[in-house]
Amino acid sequence: MNRLLLDTHALLWSLTEPARLSPTVRKAVSERRTQLFVSAASAWELSTKHRLGKLPQADGLIHGYAEHLDRAVISELPITSRHALLAGSLDWTHRDPFDRMIAAQSMIESMSLVTADVTFGGLAGVRVLW
Secondary structure, three states, X not given: XXXXXXXXXXXXXXXXXXXXXXXXXXXXXXXXXXXXXXXXXXXHHHHHHHHOOOOHXXXXXXXXXXXXXXXXXXXXXXXXXXXXXXXXXXXXXXOOHHHHHHHHHHHHXXXXXXXXXXXXXXXXXXXXXX
């Protein structure tokens, strides 16, 4: 079973603009044996960016978040103290709290991270799929 953790933009694109996903990712997410996950941090990030006006088009996604995940067969990955402790202690210059949490979850849960964000590529212990 292939387990993939979607970065926030990968979740957003998979739900609203799947053509923006790479061909490799589109193939991986369509395979029957692939389990898709999204961090609870992504819900936090989406709602924060929506509130700040950076994602005005995300209103429908935020208000129907659980239903969108169910329809797309994406499981939510809760944040545990183990995830939080690693995210806070990562020796990584990247300061974005959402990215730090998603990276820590990818490491602890041994999931490949689906992301186009090149900043994750330099972090030891994170396997990036794009």
